[in-house]
Amino acid sequence: MQTLRTTSLEVRDNQLWILDQQALPQQQNWLPAHTVAQLVDHIHALRVRGAPLIGLSASLLLALLGEQGVARSALAEALEVLRAARPTAVNLMNNLDRMKIALAESDHVTALSAEALRLVAEDKLLCDNIARAGSALVKPGSQLLTHCNTGGLATAGVGTALGVIAHAHQQGLVSNVWVDETRPLLQGGRLTAWELGELNIPYQLITDSMAASLMARGVVDAIWVGADRIAANGDVANKIGTYSLAVLAHYHGIPFYVAAPHTTLDRLCPNGDAIPIEQRAASEVTGVSGSFGSVQWAPENAAVYNPAFDVTPADLISGWVLDTGVVTPEQVKEGIFQP
Numbered sequence: 001m002q003t004l005r006t007t008s009l010e011v012r013d014n015q016l017w018i019l020d021q022q023a024l025p026q027q028q029n030w031l032p033a034h035t036v037a038q039l040v041d042h043i044h045a046l047r048v049r050g051a052p053l054i055g056l057s058a059s060l061l062l063a064l065l066g067e068q069g070v071a072r073s074a075l076a077e078a079l080e081v082l083r084a085a086r087p088t089a090v091n092l093m094n095n096l097d098r099m100k101i102a103l104a105e106s107d108h109v110t111a112l113s114a115e116a117l118r119l120v121a122e123d124k125l126l127c128d129n130i131a132r133a134g135s136a137l138v139k140p141g142s143q144l145l146t147h148c149n150t151g152g153l154a155t156a157g158v159g160t161a162l163g164v165i166a167h168a169h170q171q172g173l174v175s176n177v178w179v180d181e182t183r184p185l186l187q188g189g190r191l192t193a194w195e196l197g198e199l200n201i202p203y204q205l206i207t208d209s210m211a212a213s214l215m216a217r218g219v220v221d222a223i224w225v226g227a228d229r230i231a232a233n234g235d236v237a238n239k240i241g242t243y244s245l246a247v248l249a250h251y252h253g254i255p256f257y258v259a260a261p262h263t264t265l266d267r268l269c270p271n272g273d274a275i276p277i278e279q280r281a282a283s284e285v286t287g288v289s290g291s292f293g294s295v296q297w298a299p300e301n302a303a304v305y306n307p308a309f310d311v312t313p314a315d316l317i318s319g320w321v322l323d324t325g326v327v328t329p330e331q332v333k334e335g336i337f338q339p
């Protein structure tokens with residue numbers, strides 16, 4: 001396969017490499033993702049993360065394994081193992097559905113490579129379209145608040161919600177970005193802060209619990225988040241903490257926007273209750289670990305509840321900003337996301 005490089009994925013010497021998103025921003029380590037076991041381990045550990053990126057990494061690896069001569073039956077098994085790597089983000093399943101069709105073609109090796117490269121190229125375009133559609137909603141001088149990481153690290157392009165913010169900033173519309181640190185794994189504090197710094201976009205990092213008082217002070221003009229799955233009724237699963245922001249935004253009369261590619265839409269999922277929510281290890285809540293090592297502050301054997309995502313009901317969402325344009329609450333109520 002041709003050499004390919006995004007912010008956090010690389011195909012070099014016919015092998016897949018990933019930028020370790022757990023070591024960022026202190027270290028920029030490119031790690032091999034040459035086997036299914038390696039990639040699944042990276043996905044579990046969130047070294048590869050973000051709904052679009054998970055799907056793209058799995059598709060590229062399948063294509064590369066095909067080129068290396070792995071048998072069609074073994075590729076089919078690999079596809080199912082990859083599909084189960086993370087349950088909430090539907091982009092993984094959507095991308096692998098397309099790879100499965102390629103796998104069934106007579107020249108499956110060529111078809112898999114072409115499809116994986118097409119998915120990467122498409123994702124870049126989807127991000128650009130989302131950024132353009134979303135920035136039209138940003139008012140001059142805005143202070144925007146975002147949660148988790150939805151930038152170039154999480155996609156093959158400029159990102160989703162963060163792509164909107166970056167595009168709006170280029171147009172001179174953004175005066176400040178409030179970055180939720182995003183407990184427990186700190187994707188905001190580590191990754192979004194790093195990306196905004198690289199892009200020279202002014203931001204201030206806050207702990208998640210500070211968002212309410214900022215809204216009460218009137219210094220948040222809009223909230224922009226990504227999505228891991230959008231159900232047919234418009235409910236959205238996204239990083240834990242998103243729902244609290246939506247409730248706060250509703251109370252304070254602040255617009256709350258979800259930005260995502262159409263690959264995040266699951267028309268067959270009727271509502272948020274039907275979205276599988278990943279439960280994660282207790283150690284993520286009892287302490288913190290990273291390139292600096294590990295610290296635990298909770299008592300040994302503390303009982304922990306650690307869902308990775310929550311569901312924001314459609315009623316709290318002001319607009320779904322897709323690559324196809326802005327979808328309004330009225331359109332969602334009329335059934336635009338229904339099958």
Ligand SMILES: CSC[C@@H](O)[C@@H](O)C(=O)COP(=O)(O)O
Pocket residue numbers: 046049050051052089147148149150151154155159160161187225226227228238239240308
């Ligand atoms: C463009 S990324 C969209 C979502 O995947 C993002 O908002 C998010 O919740 C990521 O969660 P993560 O657990 O870091 O993969």
